Amino acid sequence: MNNTVAATARDNDGRPVWRFLLDELKPKGKWLTPFNIISIPVILLGFALIVIRFWKGIGAITNLTQEIPWGLWIGFDVVTGVAFAGGAYVLTFMVYILKMDKYHSIVRITVLNGFLAYVFYAGALLLDLGRPWNVINPIIGNSFGTSSVLFLVAWHFMLYMIAELIEFSPAIAEWLGARRARKILSAMTMGAVIFGITLSTLHQSGLGALYLMAKDKIHPLWYSEFIPILFLVSSVFAGLSMVIFEGSISHRVFFRQISEENHKAEKGILKGLSKICAGAMFAYFFLQVLVFIHDKNWNLLNTPMGYWFLVEMIGFVLLPMILFIYSYRNSNILMVRIAAILTMLGIIINRLNVTVIGFRWDASVHYVPSWMEIVVTLAVIFTEIWIFRWVINRMPVLRESPSWVREEK
C-alpha cells in the first residue's frame, strides 16, 4: 500500500512524497496567535513535568495517596475525556447505520476528534502507570487478567483507536492523493463502524464498571450497580454536546474551509443534535431518579454531599435538558450552545464525583490535584488541539474532498 501512496502522491503533485510531507509539516499562516502564545509555554512546562515524573516517580508531581490512588489523570483525562469522545460512535451510528444523511458533513471532524481524544487521553493513561514498560503484558498474552474490567477497557481502547483510524483513513488517503488506498479503506468503513459502535458501548459502560468493586469507597449517592448503564447513556449526550461545542468553534476558526452549503446546514444539524441530546438526557435523568429511589438514600440528601448531588442533577442535567428542548422548539442556536456547555460541565462534575470527589469522600486527607497534575492535563489537551488543527488545515475534514473523489463515484 505504501507504494501506491508514494506513486499516486507523485502523480498528483509532481514531486516525491517526502517533499510533500515535509512541506505539510511547516506551519500555515501566522503562528503568533493568542492560542499559541498561551499553549506553547504550557506544553513545554508539561513536558518538563513529565520528565520529572518518569525520573522521580509519580509522587514527585502528583498529590495521590495510598488511599486515593487514582486522581485527576484518570478521573478527568481518561474517564471524562472518553465520555466526550463518545460523539464519534453516536454520530457514526446515526449516519452509517440509520442513514441520517443530514449529519454526514460533520462525521469526519467528529471521528477525528474522537480518535485524537482516545490517542491523547488514553495515552495520558501511560503517564499514570507506575510501570509503563509492562503495558504490553495484557496485550501479548503472557498474562491475561480476563476477570478484570480494566483488561476489557484496555483492549477496547486499543481496538477502538484502530477502528476510528480506519473510519478516518479515507481523509488521509485523499490528502495524500492515494486513490487506490482510498478505495480499499472506504470499503472498510462499514465494518469499522459496526465494530466501533460495539466496542464503544462496552467500554463507555466499562469505565463505570471499573468502579463497581470500590463499593465502600464511593459516596452512596454516586455508587450504584447501575454505574455502567449511567455512564453509557450519559456518554451519548456528553459526546453530542462536545460535537456541538467543537462544531461551534470550528465554524469560526476554520470558517473559510467550510462550503456555503454546509454553513447553511449548520443550523439544522444543531437543532437535530439538541433534540437527540434532550432525549438522551431525559432517559438519563429518569434512570438517575429510579436508581435514587431504588437505593433509598433520602436521608443523605440533607447533607453537603446531598446538596452537591442535587446541584448536579438539577443544575447540570435537568436544566440543560430543558434548555435543549426550548432551543429546539424555538430554533435558538445560542441556547443550544449554552445548553451544550452546561451539559459538558455536568459531565465533568459527574465523572469527577464518581472518580475523585466522591471517592473516599470520608478520608481524613482529601485529594486535591497538584498544580503540576493540572499543567500536565492542560499540556495534553493543548497538544491534542495542535494536532487537531494541523490535520484540519491539511486534510479534507471540514472542506470538500478533492474533485477526483467525486469523479470516481
Place this chain on the structure above:
Amino acid sequence: MSIDRRNFLKTLGVAGLTLAVGKGFGTENKQGEETEFQAMLYDSTMCVGCRGCEKACAKAHGLPEPLDELEVGVLRKTSEQRRNVINKFDTSAGEVYARNACMHCNEPACAAACLTQAMYKTKEGPVIWREDKCMGCRYCMVSCPFDVPKFEYHSANPRILKCDMCYDRIVKGEIPACAAACGDALIFGTRRELLAEARKRIVENPKDYIDHIYGEKEAGGTGVLFLSPAPYNEIGFKTGLQNTSYPELSKGFLYSVPSVFVLLPVLLLGIHEATKINRPKEEENE
C-alpha cells in the same frame, strides 16, 4: 517465573517421594489438587503488644525496623515500609491490641482487578504480587476493600507492596515469619482448622470473646481470621463490608460482555440492511 520453578521442584519432590515409597502416583497427585488454603488466626485477647511480629516481618523482608511507640488514639498504618502493624485501642473491654495486614481474601478484589495477573491468589492461599507482570495501574488499590496494597510513589521503578504471608517460606513448608515470632496470638494453619479452633475458643470462653470471627464471612471470607474481646469497630476494623466477595460486584457486567459483543453487531447489521433498501443507489462509503 520463580513460582513455576517452585512448583516444578515441588512436583519433582512429590514424584521422587512417590517413587521412593513406591505408592501410586495417582493418589499423591489427587492430594495435591485438594490443597487447602493456608490461613492465619489472630487472637486479640492473647496479644500483649510486643510487636515481635512487626520486627520479624521487617527482618524477613529487609524493611527498616519499626521504632515508633504504640499509643492509644494513634492509628499506625501499613505502608511501603511496613506490611504488618499492631495498634493499641481503648475499648469497652479494656485495652486491646489489634493487628492489621493483608487479609488474603478467598476471592480477592485486587486479583480480580489486576489485568496482568500480577496480583495473584495462589492455590496455597496467600495473595502475592509479581513484579514482572505488574504495570503499576493501581487498580488493585482502588478495588481492595481493606486498602491493603501500597504503592511506591517516589520511585521511578515503583512496586506494589503488601503482606504476602511469606509465600516463599510457605512453599518451603515453613510458617510465616510473624507467626513464627509470635507466641500464641498469631497462629498459622489451614483455614478450615483455624476456623474450627476460633469457634472452639468462642464456645469455651464466651465471656472473653464477642461472638464474631472477623474474616469468616467478610468480603466472602478471608485468609486471616480474627478474634476479639471488643466489637470490631472499636479496634479499627471496617465493619460495614459485604459478606459476598467483591469480584462478585463486577461479574454481572463482565458476563454481559460476550452477549453484547455477539448480538449488537448483528443488530447493527440488520438495521443497516433495513435502511439500505430504500435507496437503490448506494453511497455508504464516504
